[in-house]
Amino acid sequence: MDFDLSEEQRLLKESVEGLLKGSYDFDSRKKYAKEKGGWSRAVWGKFAEQGLLGLPFSEEDGGFGAGAVETMIVMEALGHSLVLEPYLPTVVIGGGFLRRAGSAAQKAAHLPGIIDGSKTFAFAQLEKNSRWDLGDVSTTAKKSGDGWVIDGEKFVVLNGEAADTLIVTARTKGGQRDRTGVGVFLVPADAKGITRKGYPTQDGLHAADITFTGVQVGADAAIGDPENALELIEAVVDDARTALCAEAVGLMDESLTTTVEYIKTRKQFGVPIGSFQVLQHRAADMFVATEQARSMAMFATMAAEFDDAKERAGAIAAAKVQIGKSGKFVGQQSIQLHGGIGMTMEAKIGHYFKRLTMIEQTFGDTDHHLARVSAGGGLI
Known part of the structure; x- marks a missing residue:
């Protein structure tokens, strides 16, 4: 089996490493950490200019159609420089939900903002006492007319303090630990009924505890099947x-x-x-x-x-x-x-x-x- 990188992958590796080497030394990182949300919008813009934010998305959606190897290359480079910017919650997780199960309308509404760097995401999944069980969800999403009403609490939401859009797991039916009855919803971070408490984490990133109180979203907020999204x-x-x-x-x-x-x-x-x-x-x-x-x-x-x-x-x-x-x-x-x-x-x-x-x-x-x-x- 050939584990060597292709020519395009080597160029990507050199490009990312060159960008970070020139703008992300340890002293610069300290300055970026003091900006709103704990990361630099200027650096994020450079990621967008270099095409890093559009790598995993199809060419039809405005991206480059790259795969898991390209993501590995970028993430390893981000680790080398101890990067603070929200690549994981925005491109890997937020983009991952849209790429795998987003409707054409959802992709059109959100992917251009991810790719050009104008929009960031956060994954609101962890709950009190849920540990690492992805199906342990007590936050609820109840039908209301054509839409949904979300109530509950999420904790340690990476980039939750600065994100424009939240991807929220919520239970639409069944018991707290049932594998069925879990949905995923796109929620504007500034929606009425959302309270965010931001704080720095031990590794220098920023997270937030988020409360949802009667947050109303439309039927188009659900990604995939709202009753079988686990x-x-x-x-x-x-x-x-x-x-x-x-x-x-x-x-x-x-x-x-x-x-x-x-x-x-x-x-x-x-x-x-x-x-x-x-x-x-x-x-x-x-x-x-x-x-x-x-x-x-x-x-x-x-x-x-x-x-x-x-x-x-x-x-x-x-x-x-x-x-x-x-x-x-x-x-x-x-x-x-x-x-x-x-x-x-x-x-x-x-x-x-x-x-x-x-x-x-x-x-x-x-x-x-x-x-x-x-x-x-x-x-x-």
Whole structure:
């Protein structure tokens, strides 16, 4: 099997890395974090100009018809530079729902705004005590005339503070944990009855807790079947998990590079600490863990396009397990080899470990996905 990138994919990789290298050093990131919503509109505009926001969409919808490999390339580059901008909630998740199940009218209304950078999205899914069960939904959407009325609460909604449009999971019928009776709805973030409480997260991103009180939306707000959308949700979340795996590889790769550079220059007893064999062994172990994560991220990328939902879910769960284990190891070793300075806000290495930690917890932690792999009988 050929794992080499095509010429177009190599050009994309060079293009993204070149853009970020010129505009996204650690000091610039600090400035972007202070802007409204915790990210830079100017950088987002550059993403749009370079076509990154339109990559996964079909040419008929104004995009470039790219696939999971191109998303992997972009997300790994975003991880390398510790990017704050809402590519995951907007392009991967928001765009994923529209791409997979949006009507022609929904695509026409929303995709141009995503592609030109004028519109961002947020996925309002997590609820109190729901943990990582995508079918555990107590927020309700009740029929009202030709439309729906949404009531409930969602928590830790990434980009929920700044998003123009919310994608909300809500129960249209049945019990709280039934697999049927779950719908997905497009809701304007400024709709009457919505209350948003924004805050920064541990990794420097921004999220919001959102309350829906009698929020009215039209019949055209439902994406796909409003009574049987759980399979759609699972497919899009698997896309998000795959993208997070790629981002984590970028984070680990940069953590390893930064740490090796540090131990080559940090001196103890008059010599660089990188000359100590035990630290060389630690760096080698970090490299192995990173490459294991890279292999599984590539596997998840291939699996994202599997037709069999069970095979896709099992492969991506296995990748998330390896990413969680490798991310924890590489992050911990990076901090250890930096010593006390690695714990300070001024050193970027700690921020990389924070983001790796948050990725491990997003859409299921290592133990959760290990249980999924085990329940599915493993990968073989």
